[in-house]
Amino acid sequence: MLEEQLSTLSIDSSPTLPIARLPNELLARIFFLAAMETRHDTIPAPFIVSQTCRRWRDVALSTGDLWKFISFNFPLSSVQYLRANSMLSRSDTFPLDLLMDFRDPSWDWEEDPHGFTSNGMQSVIRLLEPHLDRLEAADILLDTWAPMHTFLSETQKLDVPSLPALKRLSLSRCNAYFAFKGQTFQPQHLRDPLPLFGGIPLPGLSHLSLVGVHIDWSAAASSLGNLTSLELKYHAPDVLPTSKEFADLIAGSPDLRHLSVIGSCPSGAPGSTLISALTLSHFTLGFVDVDDAVQFVSSLHFPALQSLSLEDVRSGLDPTQPIQDASILLECFARMTSSTIPLHRLRSLNLNEINATQEVLDSFFLVLSSVTEMDLSESIPLASLEPSFGVAPCPSLRTLQYHSYNDWYAVHSLVCSRREHRVPLHNVHVIFQQEPRDVQLLLQAGVLVTIDTSSDSEENESSYSFRSHSP
Known part of the structure; x- marks a missing residue:
């Protein structure tokens, strides 16, 4: 632990220690790297180094980006509020990197009661709200939906025209079992979608990950225009985007490079909508139902694809389920023309828990001349x-x-x-x-x-x- 290591040093009384001869700029860089690595620690690194000696405190307090890593963890406590408030003040005008990890270590997925509630999320958002225009990155991990819905609803009416600093956003409701075929979203009374941040422009957002979190898909294309990486994972089938909504979302980000669709194949009639991403180079598909996957793949147009990853995730969600025969999926890829998905130009391939006949595998591998x-x-x-x-x-x-x-x-x-x-x-x-x-x-x-x-x-x-x- 960083705290234990620093407690063994007597910095003020030992000016000849090598670390005491480091210039302030290098010392600040070391503190910054420590702050990145100790976000889950009981006492974050910035508070430890700022209380070690007078020089370290001066360096820490004059280094605004040292305080940018704001963290909240389960269980939420008043001490976390006090520390976050100090860090928000000391970070000055630097962009903020936010982590909210309110997952219960006992894997409690029950909406009510749960150790973290909507009230807790509401109080955190109200503390952060005056500083959200500085938000650069955010990771929110929850077991249940109610506090995620509170986050989405509380950020609907921000008093800013846009969030220009936001580059990376990851919202996770960590319950993959909703992705099973036939499941419906719960709780139903909170099912209606909300626009992300009220639909205001997010011009700097390049990475978006939505795990079990649905938004107003039809409004997303207009606010998400500069994505280079998009991940959709483990949504209940009834809150998935339609093929048309998904196609619009992809088309709205002309520089998209990485796409992951895991347990969340958009719904729609086969071939009814062309899903085109002209710059996409890396595509990951994890499917629960192989027929749904074939229907989805048949609509894809990724002419610049270089890396493909396929996984049958059904057995991972339920070990009693056998691995499906994915022969028809590999055949679907093999039939794609060079102008849709050029398998002959792929450089990288990942197949995880993919089962297919020997004949289909032989034909599939023969196409991969550049892997x-x-x-x-x-x-x-x-x-x-x-x-x-x-x-x-x-x-x-x-x-x-x-x-x-x-x-x-x-x-x-x-x-x-x-x-x-x-x-x-x-x-x-x-x-x-x-x-x-x-x-x-x-x-x-x-x-x-x-x-x-x-x-x-x-x-x-x-x-x-x-x-x-x-x-």
Whole structure:
């Protein structure tokens, strides 16, 4: 802990310590980095360093951006209000970086009662409201909807024409189970959407993440015109944007580069609306229902795509659910023309918990002529990447990360086969859940092996790696 380390120093009585010879500018930079890393600590770093010695206090109080990291954590207390009020004053006119993490460590998702309520959110917003025009970044993490609704409603009538400093916003209702097919949003009486910050312009907002949080989608396109990164995750199906609303949102941000849609495929008839993002380079799709995913993908137009990530998230939400057959989804991608989603120009591919027939996988991988790096889970048989009849799938592939239970033989076979056919893998990293029977064979083949038992009980959780020089 920073507090414990600093308590062992006697700065005033030891002027010859190396740290005492640092110039104020470098000292301020160190304090700033410490402030970034201690937001969840009981006592944030700015308060510790400002009470260590006279010089440190002078430096801290004259460094306005040291106090910009405003944090509130569960459970909310009067001490947090006092500290936040001091930091708001000491940060002067510097942009603010706000963190509200009111998640109950006991994973309490019950709306009523809950340890953090709408009243708590209302009091925090009223403290912050005079300074919101300085807001540069905000992360709000909640278990329940009522306080999130309060945040959205309390910020409807800000006394500012816009929020020009806001660059990054992440709003999370951390309950992914609403994304199950057939679920409806709860509580129903707070279901009606609200415009983000009342619909005022957010000209500097480049990153927006909405996890289980819906807004007035039809109003969003007009206020969100400069997004470069958009993430929609785990919404209840009945509050998702329609295909038309989603298409308008995407079209309203002509410089969009990163898009993640996880458990939140927009609704609409297949092909009824073209969803076009001409500059999009990275696309992540996590689906609960493979048919919905196919319907969504069939409407996409991402001609500049370079990185694709696909994941079946249904089994993650409910381990009793089997991994779906995603063959029709891979076939849908493979059928896309070079002017819609150019698979032949992809450079990076991530497939997690994707299950498909061998025939479909073979056809899919043959299209990926430019992919240089892959991240695969064990649901993908590595034999699909081995050369066959003189044809090498993914001939440009050089870097592979593979998550497996203990399938060391398939890894060794793939590495040797591609080397023999002169399409070698240069970097192979395999993450096993238990140590393979003969790790030396993999090491001799140049494979980096990590044993990760984090899926076991916390008492046995560990991770360690084996590495050798490539042959």
